[in-house]
Amino acid sequence: MAVTGTWPTGRTLGYGGDYNPEQWPRETWDEDVRLMREAGVNYVSVGIFSWVLLEPREGEYDFAWMDELLDLLHANGIMVDLATPTAAPPAWFYATYPDARVVTHDGIALGPGSRGAASPSHPAYQTAARNIASRIAERYADHPTVVMWHVHNEYGAPVGEDFSDAAVAAWREWLRGRYGTLDALNEAWGTRFWGQVYGEWEHVTAPGPTPSTVNQAQKLDYARFTDHQLRALFTAERDAIREHSDKPVTTNFMAAECPTTDLWAWAREVDVVSNDHYLTAADPRGHVGLALAADLTRSVAGGKPWILMEHSSSAVNWQPRNIAKRPGEMARNSLAHVARGADVVGFFQWRASRYGAEKFHSAMLPHAGTGSRVWREVVELGRQVGALAELQGSTVSADVALLWDTESFWAQDQEWRPSVDVRHKERVRAYYERLWRDGLTVDLAHPGQDLSGYRMVVAPASYLLTAEDAANLTRYVADGGTLVVSFFSGIVDAHDAVHPGGYAAPLREVLGLGVDEFLPLREGEEVTLAWSPGDAAEARTLAADVWAEDLALDTAEIVARHLDGPAAGTAAITRNAHGAGHAWYVSTRLGIEDLAPVLRAAYADAGITPPEVAEDVEVVVRRGAEADYVVAINHTDAPATLPGVAGTELLAGVPAGPELKIPAGGVAVVRTAPRDGGGPDR
Secondary structure, three states: OOOOOOOOOOOOOEEEEEEOHHHOOHHHHHHHHHHHHHHOOOEEEEOOOOHHHHOOEOOEOOOHHHHHHHHHHHHOOOEEEEEOOOOOOOHHHHHHOHHHOOEOOOOOEOOOOOOOOOOOOOHHHHHHHHHHHHHHHHHHOOOOOEEEEEOOOOOOOOOOOOOOHHHHHHHHHHHHHHHOOHHHHHHHHOOOHHHOOOOOHHHOOOOOOOOOOOOHHHHHHHHHHHHHHHHHHHHHHHHHHHOOOOOOEEOEEOOOOOOOOOHHHHHOOOOOOEEEOOOOOOOOOHHHHHHHHHHHHHHHOOOOOEEEEEOOOOOOOOOOOOOOOOOOHHHHHHHHHHHOOEEEEEEOOOEOOOOOOOOOOOOOEOOOHHHOHHHHHHHHHHHHHHHOHHHOOOEOOOOEEEEOOHHHHHHHOOOOOOOOOOOHHHHHHHHHHHHHHOOOOEEEEOOOOOOOOOOEEEEOOOOEOOHHHHHHHHHHHHOOOEEEEEOOOOOEOOOOOEOOOOOOHHHHHHHOEEEEEEOOOOOOOEEEEEEOOOOHHHOEEEEEEOOOEEEEEOOOEEEEEEOOOOOOOOEEEEEEEEOOEEEEEEOOEEOHHHHHHHHHHHHHHHOOOOOOOOOOEEEEEEEOOOOEEEEEEEOOOOOEEEEOOOEEEOOOOEEEOOEEEEOOOOEEEEEEOOOOOOOOOO
8 A cells, every 4th residue: 555645744843752541540641631732742652562452362452442542632633653562562472472582692582571572583473463563553544643653662672683493494594595505605604714614504503602703794694684584574564554554654763772773774664764862871972972863863764854753851761870861951952853854853751650660761741740840841842842843844964974884883893803992883973973063964874875965975984895885985086075984994895704905905996095904002002193284284193092004005195194103104094086086094093182183174175164163052954945944052051152144033933143142051943044045034
């Protein structure tokens, strides 16, 4: 059945969150909808963990309570994102199908009493999940308050990999489909190393515990298989729903946080992209991590508006130290997602739970009730989201792309790499934060996609880079682009085998160099670089740690040399002219501050002039057909000024400019004329 429409319908932004009324007596529901109207809530997600209530025994269904709930929400003007409850199989399912439980890497079968799916590969679970999804869709396909379908919940969390018998059987079939023959599998996995050659399919096992490190190509393929099995669960439920309904179907990603899902592949399967995001409490600059996750979500959505399905009004409950949000932080977080393309602001959850594992998780309606600061901020945020209704459907564009390849991350973060200090997540965050501090809006991109629309592309962690993707980057530079590549990139192919020709071989043409040897540093060791670009006034000393390399230069010019350490006197940072563009190579680990002059020089090559923005003032522009919207978020404790922004400030409904004033810890959203001069200020 063809899908019609996207979320949300009409010129409005969504505001609400997960609603779990089954935890409360019926009379509480009436209070809930009254308070939802007071807070400006216009949508909720329901049914996410309600499988046992909808199907109390196998094949027996009870929809009476859901019928009443949906009618109540509809009568109060609240739209519903209706979930399939398959992330929480009932106790009867585990009792009936005990072998459908997930088995850990160490062989432990996980039981009920928590959350998380059964084995994604077990036929009984697959059948039961399709059945309940189909039943729900059949019953509520035409209900006027249901505007979207929400399949499962956070695939890959808390359970991703499964090593059950069902998983191993499915794994062998997946390998047959991928490789066809054992000879091809043995070649891809390099099984002649350590005598691992397989002569029968039945001898191929999952990469469980081994005396030494496991075959790394096998482990990489198991990550691919795990992602495939989870995604197959989603598509099966999605297709069951589409037999009855043409409303859009989604599932909530955990962008930048869930290592078992390849979001580029998942985004192709949903009708609208949605994401859950929670601040990392230990990160004092969590707003930067938030921006990265939001930009990634927008990027996998192909630049289209997306849904913030969940975030928190204050503290979460599952981190070692759960830090409460300070006054105004909830609004800054929420509107930062809106700035970066979200058309819906959602929370977990509406009313705080009195019991269970998440009773200490914050909510829109907290335990402290309507007299609390959190509630007052929830109501005010509802007003603000309502004032921004006209942003719905507008988009965000970027001049810079930062490469994000989940398969490369799976490969890089395995055991027995040259240094335990080299992790993809650290380099991605470092380069992203430098770009964020420089005021640049960033898309995340796959190295194989069309990059021609970007002035600059940054590759912070491209350990696994296929020859085809490397050729794509080479063409990008030849056609006039600017490429910045970090160390330990272009090392292996899709099977985690070192490229013919040595380290970084597929990038040799575009970088104008090769890498003869890795020179990782000892724990705590630092080295210094002499940065000497063409402009002598920019010369300075840079500090680096963790990594150095012995480079073999072809056509690249040296812009920074090692002053000490294992690579003393040799090239550390290079620049190479290739075709109409330039490629930079940074062969060591620079901190965020010392990345500044390097990227500033690359910006010059790319023709990018970073905006003049005060430190920790975040500015993003959403572009609409009739107007542009400048969202300015002040993450500091002092007022800030943004020059050259004039129009109507939508949150307060007053004229703004020519210098926009942003209060300490505050947010301003200004409607301006479009960049191309069309559309009057309204």
